[in-house]
Amino acid sequence: MRVDVNNVDKRFGKLHAVKDLSFSIEPGRVTGFLGPNGSGKSTTMRLMLGLDNGAGTTLFDGKPLVSHKPVTRVVGAHLDAKFFHPKRAARAHLRMLGAEAGITNKRVDEVIELVGLAGVARKRPGGFSLGMGQRLGLAGAILADPQVLMLDEPANGLDPQSIQWLREFLRNYAAQGRSVFVSSHLLSEMELLADNVVVIARGALVADESMSDFLARATNNTVLVRSPDVVRLASVLASKGIEATIAGEGAITVANVTPDFVGEVAFQAGVQLSELVGQKASLEDVFIELTESGQDYQVGGASPVHGAADSQVNS
């Protein structure tokens, strides 16, 4: 199921939390939703689900969510690991959530088993760890086997094995032709998981494209070259207008060129190479590069860039 987010906009008093955002979530793909703290990711998700009132529309297969019945067969959302009554048993919590789509107790038990909560199904979740809360939230989201999954930071608090399980689960889910929309701060994880990325900063769209296109935006893709004669190679490159930087003894890095190009230049100049490695920027590098100026909350004691940012924006 395709999801079209059209001109979604939200203000909290003077703070313009989400600025005229438009993007699409494609079926069969995992779409990562990235942005710095306070950039408006959670607000956008709430707007998409109609939990917050704001401008713009979100259409699920061309129709607003309210027009679909049952809604839980269309979209399953997991927005917070603590959205449960601490004294309602995990199984009872899921039975309640399953009421809208007529989910059977058998399916509830299947999902509990799937997320690894079978041992605590009849326990009260008040004492659950963050990771267990995430599993319960995920169980609620997938209970009705929805066409669209929307998950806000689902990997927070999960151990490495669980993160790996979650990645495989979401990739399989998308491979069945369904749409997965997931926000996360774990960029290395997102790089492995997402096919597409939507990046926002200060509520505005920064990127909406495939992961490969997004990574190709990096300006710091470099090539590491080792050679017994790096000085000559550097001068040959300089004669072609390409700057090389010393990267240790007998090594240089060259920015914004491909390894093939450097290899060809070295071959033509008769320079022997002992190592030639393309160093691609990671998602983290590109993300930081593109969103650095759009960060509201920065480390190092810096004050929020614009003081009007209030605590209502929980991204």
Next chain:
Amino acid sequence: MIAALKYEWRRLWSIRATYVVSVAYLALVGLIAGLSIFRGHPGYSISWKGLYGTPAFILCAVIISVVAAQTFGHEYRYGLIRLTLSEFPNRSVVILAKATILMVYILGMTVLAWSLLGLIGALAPQGVVAAGASNMSPSGADVSALWVVPAFTIGYCIFTMSLTMITRNLPLGIILPLLLATFVEILLTGLLTMISSHLSWLTNNLPMTNAMAWISGQGSHHGVVFGGWVLAAFAIGSAVFIKRDA
């Protein structure tokens, strides 16, 4: 709508607090009636109608109103409202389902309370519960018609639920109607009477003052005023619930 009713029913009965409140409510009703009947002064007698009026006592209403406050109070306290509205984006359906299930619950509890009172009446010493005896309930209310008992309880609980929708605060939802009944309106009436006799239209139309007068058998017009306040609170609560962010 059926799905929303089912959701709300499961929500109601999947927390221990509902069972605790239900038992506490029945225990209080039984205690009030039982003390009067088994420990009352010699010669005490009460009609069946008077006995069945026991649940309209304000303390009983306060106990059962905890469930009413929880209908929205728990949703906001634990963030569940976002799960609920993710499943039911049409907020009017959520309000209607919650109000309907609450009314069904209160009617069920009233029937249970009456059954308990019937048992207490049957076990009462001979002559204490008798046809033709006083219609004054153990709480001191003159019971004019039995339908007033569930009607008052429903009105009080919808009022509580509406205040919880407005304040988004569970304890406030429970305390505010009680404070109005036992303190605020009495103080306000006293002050306004001292200030000017022309303000009697205001003191005569306060919600809980009229509710108390209604269940004391002082006339159904008091019930109409109380009902008006309940509807107004419900309308405001619904409007803010629909308008505000979850």
